[in-house]
Amino acid sequence: MRRGYYFKNSIAFVFLVVCFCCILVVIISMLKVPDIAVGNGAMPFYKNINMLKVSGNGNSLGTFGNMMIQMLPEDLAFTVFIPSETAFERDLRLHANDSLDVEKMNDTYAVISRVLGFSAVPRSLDSATVPAGEEVSYDSLSGFTLFISKDVRGVLLVNGVKSDRVDIRRAKLVVHVMDGVIMDAEFEQSIQPDLDGDD
Numbered sequence: 001m002r003r004g005y006y007f008k009n010s011i012a013f014v015f016l017v018v019c020f021c022c023i024l025v026v027i028i029s030m031l032k033v034p035d036i037a038v039g040n041g042a043m044p045f046y047k048n049i050n051m052l053k054v055s056g057n058g059n060s061l062g063t064f065g066n067m068m069i070q071m072l073p074e075d076l077a078f079t080v081f082i083p084s085e086t087a088f089e090r091d092l093r094l095h096a097n098d099s100l101d102v103e104k105m106n107d108t109y110a111v112i113s114r115v116l117g118f119s120a121v122p123r124s125l126d127s128a129t130v131p132a133g134e135e136v137s138y139d140s141l142s143g144f145t146l147f148i149s150k151d152v153r154g155v156l157l158v159n160g161v162k163s164d165r166v167d168i169r170r171a172k173l174v175v176h177v178m179d180g181v182i183m184d185a186e187f188e189q190s191i192q193p194d195l196d197g198d199d
Contacts, residue, residue, distance in 0.1 A: 061168070061175060063096040064088045067109075068116045069170055079125035079174045081146070081158050083115065083181045091181040092191060111191070117142035119158075119182040124174050127156050127166040144184050158182055 061069060062085040072078050088094045092111060098104065121138045127150065130136060135149040149157045156163035161180035168175040 061177065062088070064094055064108075064112055065175075065177070067112050068119075069173065069175070071113060071116055072120065072173060074171050074173075076122070077124040077172045077174075079121045079123060079176070080116070081119040081161075081163075081176050081178050081182050083119075084164050084177050084179055087178065087180050114142075114187060115181060115183060118144045118184065118187070119146075119178075121146060124172070126174055127154070127163075127176070130156065140182075144182075146182065 061082055064085070065082040068080060068082055072080070083091065085096070092115070094108060094111065118140050120141045122141065123138070125138070125148070130148055130150045132150045132152070132154070135147050137145055137147050140146055146158055151157060156166055156176060158176075158178060159182055161178045161182055163176050164179050165177040168177065
């Protein structure tokens, strides 16, 4: 009878020690958790805005092109059809001098990430792998089908958009700069200006 008494007490003791340790771990971890940032500094991407300035070399992708590249993981193979700076301004009305303001940054980031979904393919695709005169198709990250071909002069065409520069390498990424924006009709309609606002 005395033996059962010690056995029950030791189980109760171990149970109390384990409960105490769990509560202690929860309290300590709650004290060390940093406060969640709210407002303009909520996205850590904003800290890297100064790194997005256009460099002078020939492989420069521009401010918005670099933003798109930074959204992708560096250790996986992707092919990205990035709009040129002119295409960003002409088709999406994004200008580096005012679209990166604090007030407009969330909208700019949303547009850039949406364009990335339409124009990134999760595989490496050089211009040399596209046969001349034939059309190949791949699904982008968003599921949008990209029809890729090469004309007689060797210019890549993706859904009718011509390439400006091709085969730019960034780690495992293959980047093609396009003279337009690859997007679906719904997104294209959502970014078009409201022309009948005066009626």
